[in-house]
Amino acid sequence: xxxxxxxxxxxxxxxxxxxxxxxxxxxxxxxxxxxxxxxxxxxxxxxxxxxxxxxxxxxxxxxxxxxxxxxxxxxxxxxxxxxxxxxxxxxxxxxxxxxxxxxxxxxxxxxxxxxxxxxxxxxxxxxxxxxxxxxxxxxxxxxxxxxxxxxxxxxxxxxxxxxxxxxxxxxxxxxxxxxxxxxxxxxxxxxxxxxxxxxxxxxxxxxxxxxxxxxxxxxxxxxxxxxxxxxxxxxxxxxxxxxxxxxxxxxxxxxxxxxxxxxxxxxxxxxxxxxxxxxxxxxxxxxxxxxxxxxxxxxxxxxxxxxxxxxxxx
Amino acid sequence: xxxxxxxxxxxxxxxxxxxxxxxxxxxxxxxxxxxxxxxxxxxxxxxxxxxxxxxxxxxxxxxxxxxxxxxxxxxxxxxxxxxxxxxxxxxxxxxxxxxxxxxxxxxxxxxxxxxxxxxxxxxxxxxxxxxxxxxxxxxxxxxxxxxxxxxxxxxxxxxxxxxxxxxxxxxxxxxxxxxxxxxxxxxxxxxxxxxxxxxxxxxxxxxxxxxxxxxxxxxxxxx
Amino acid sequence: xxxxxxxxxxxxxxxxxxxxxxxxxxxxxxxxxxxxxxxxxxxxxxxxxxxxxxxxxxxxxxxxxxxxxxxxxxxxxxxxxxxxxxxxxxxxxxxxxxxxxxxxxxxxxxxxxxxxxxxxxxxxxxxxxxxxxxxxxxxxxxxxxxx
Numbered sequence: 212x213x214x215x216x217x218x219x220x221x222x223x224x225x226x227x228x229x230x231x232x233x234x235x236x237x238x239x240x241x242x243x244x245x246x247x248x249x250x251x252x253x254x255x256x257x258x259x260x261x262x263x264x265x266x267x268x269x270x271x272x273x274x275x276x277x278x279x280x281x282x283x284x285x286x287x288x289x290x291x292x293x294x295x296x297x298x299x300x301x302x303x304x305x306x307x308x309x310x311x312x313x314x315x316x317x318x319x320x321x322x323x324x325x326x327x328x329x330x331x332x333x334x335x336x337x338x339x340x341x342x343x344x345x346x347x348x349x350x351x352x353x354x355x356x357x358x359x360x361x362x363x364x365x366x367x368x369x370x371x372x373x374x375x376x377x378x379x380x381x382x383x384x385x386x387x388x389x390x391x392x393x394x395x396x397x398x399x400x401x402x403x404x405x406x407x408x409x410x411x412x413x414x415x416x417x418x419x420x421x422x423x424x425x426x427x428x429x430x431x432x433x434x435x436x437x438x439x440x441x442x443x444x445x446x447x448x449x450x451x452x453x454x455x456x457x458x459x460x461x462x463x464x465x466x467x468x469x470x471x472x473x474x475x476x477x478x479x480x481x482x483x484x485x486x487x488x489x490x491x492x493x494x495x496x497x498x499x500x501x502x503x504x505x506x507x508x509x510x511x512x513x514x515x516x517x518x519x520x521x522x523x524x525x
Numbered sequence: 526x527x528x529x530x531x532x533x534x535x536x537x538x539x540x541x542x543x544x545x546x547x548x549x550x551x552x553x554x555x556x557x558x559x560x561x562x563x564x565x566x567x568x569x570x571x572x573x574x575x576x577x578x579x580x581x582x583x584x585x586x587x588x589x590x591x592x593x594x595x596x597x598x599x600x601x602x603x604x605x606x607x608x609x610x611x612x613x614x615x616x617x618x619x620x621x622x623x624x625x626x627x628x629x630x631x632x633x634x635x636x637x638x639x640x641x642x643x644x645x646x647x648x649x650x651x652x653x654x655x656x657x658x659x660x661x662x663x664x665x666x667x668x669x670x671x672x673x674x675x676x677x678x679x680x681x682x683x684x685x686x687x688x689x690x691x692x693x694x695x696x697x698x699x700x701x702x703x704x705x706x707x708x709x710x711x712x713x714x715x716x717x718x719x720x721x722x723x724x725x726x727x728x729x730x731x732x733x734x735x736x737x738x739x740x741x742x743x744x745x746x747x748x
Numbered sequence: 749x750x751x752x753x754x755x756x757x758x759x760x761x762x763x764x765x766x767x768x769x770x771x772x773x774x775x776x777x778x779x780x781x782x783x784x785x786x787x788x789x790x791x792x793x794x795x796x797x798x799x800x801x802x803x804x805x806x807x808x809x810x811x812x813x814x815x816x817x818x819x820x821x822x823x824x825x826x827x828x829x830x831x832x833x834x835x836x837x838x839x840x841x842x843x844x845x846x847x848x849x850x851x852x853x854x855x856x857x858x859x860x861x862x863x864x865x866x867x868x869x870x871x872x873x874x875x876x877x878x879x880x881x882x883x884x885x886x887x888x889x890x891x892x893x894x895x
Contacts, residue, residue: 321686322679324696324697326678326697327697343680343681344727344728346679346680346682348684348724348725349682349683349725349726352727353727380687385685385687385688385689386689386693387709390684390685390705390709390718393684393722394685397722397724401724456687456690456696457689457691534845534848534849535848565803569802569803572803572806572809573845573849575810576809576849576851577849577850579889580850580888
């Protein structure tokens with residue numbers, strides 16, 4: 212695929228390299244130093260770094276602001292935009308602002324419902340009015356309109372195009388599974404350039420989903436990156452299997468973590484094995500590496516998986 | 526029907542503090558169908574209110590009346606003879622009925638006794654579920670008769686989000702089916718899954734409250 | 749015990765609502781209840797306990813009655829199949845509503861009985877309800893509802 216936007220992630224993929232993206236969650240407060248601290252952990256590990264948008268409907272520093280801080284730290288961000296909190300007017304306005312600040316990658320997702328923000332120790336804002344003016348697929352078309360045709364959703368033009376490398380999410384094992392590749396196709400048809408999947412622990416199952424995607428010609432049109440979330444304990448894997456929709460964890464893996472004397476080290480080994488197995492899947496163009504509240508563990512994973520250092524393309 | 530939930534009685538009692546002569550009115554239409562505001566519920570609430578108010582204060586008179594439809598002027602007129610001496614009205618009708626009464630009897634405080642909250646169907650006795658959001662741009666013909674605007678927590682228009690639970694329920698509420706799973710299943714049963722591949726354009730919300738409060742005049746019905 | 753409580757000793761006033769299908773014979777329920785000591789009781793028969801509405805029991809309490817006991821057929825014995833089950837649901841709902849206005853739910857109760865109970869059984873159930881209610885003191889709605 213050719214380079215249209217000029218983002219680092221786009222260039223790495225265009226050069227045929229196996230890409231790596233990472234992710235940080237902005238702080239629940241206004242201190243930019245916290246963003247810089249997380250930036251320090253993941254520096255050099257990925258070709259770009261996702262910055263979540265009020266993930267689980269918990270108020271955090273905005274994705275765009277935190278993304279700009281990352282940019283100033285020399286790290287390429289992938290801003291995220293959910294459909295929960297903004298209508299199409301605010302979204303387009305924020306996208307123009309993000310582009311003005313130098314942000315070039317945008318992941319378009321539905322976003323967790325605000326009920327999710329009230330859980331555990333947090334009160335959140337379950338009483339907030341939700342927006343959901345447009346859905347993630349419509350958002351992709353809106354970003355495409357601004358990127359390629361300098362046109363707003365309502366039809367008015369903007370003064371110049373704001374090219375974005377457009378991302379979307381894929382949960383290949385979500386119910387109803389038969390529709391998930393079709394929904395992926397819709398996202399790509401709407402304009403998605405790259406895809407980041409929900410965490411994969413069952414490579415065989417994922418390879419099957421990738422086969423269907425290949426058969427539909429989707430792997431030619433967009434770069435799919437498999438999600439890899441570093442396991443830290445058997446409890447974490449059990450929790451994800453039971454509570455996170457679309458995450459399929461083989462029982463053998465849970466057992467393996469449980470019986471290990473050093474679960475953290477075992478988790479790194481598992482992540483490395485997953486990455487190596489995923490690399491072998493035809494049509495897979497990279498991985499989206501995450502470590503929940505343990506970003507400092509990612510460099511070890513990247514190095515052990517042979518993904519470090521990242522290519523530096525001009 | 527228009528659906529409402531009972532207000533917590535503490536809230537109604539608080540509003541009635543100091544009132545001596547209360548008129549409690551029900552409606553025999555929607556709120557009776559969802560068992561919060563019909564005659565039966567009025568006759569349940571009246572003794573409760575009187576006992577609650579007299580616990581703290583002196584004697585209170587509570588008069589009850591259930592109108593056929595509280596949103597129709599001809600029925601609201603029936604309240605005229607009951608109004609003299611009334612210092613507070615509690616209406617168990619939906620917000621429309623409450624306002625019809627408040628508009629007709631502007632000198633008296635009118636308090637709602639229920640929270641109007643949804644447009645529902647009665648799936649089974651005692652079980653109501655939202656079916657419509659009054660979005661003003663009905664797409665039921667494209668979604669196999671299942672409304673994604675009202676039945677999907679995120680009003681998605683192009684298929685399910687990644688949050689559908691493994692058992693097909695919505696991640697937001699485990700008692701609710703993922704609307705898009707229902708749509709996909711029905712499309713497949715009809716051999717029409719391909720139709721869901723079309724990317725649905727953005728919705729025009731302006732024919733609903735989002736376009737401003739509606740005021741619709743039908744000239745063909747006026748003389 | 750001698751030197752017992754003065755004339756101000758509280759004698760609860762109980763109403764018994766019973767299903768006619770439960771009772772084997774009806775001959776002298778009224779007079780049996782008139783003869784009880786330490787509380788007063790009246791009764792009312794319904795042909796199925798499902799005829800008892802939530803508003804009925806609440807209105808009895810509104811009128812100042814201290815306690816209400818409902819006697820309904822046991823599971824499976826109701827001649828209207830789910831009538832007594834409905835009655836129980838309604839009594840439980842009424843108890844919740846009483847709790848919401850900070851009145852004691854114990855003023856209300858339901859006993860589910862197989863067909864063939866006797867007058868003595870009814871008196872016994874009324875007595876149990878009276879004993880439960882005695883501890884709560886008089887219903888504030890007596891005498892015009894002053895505190």
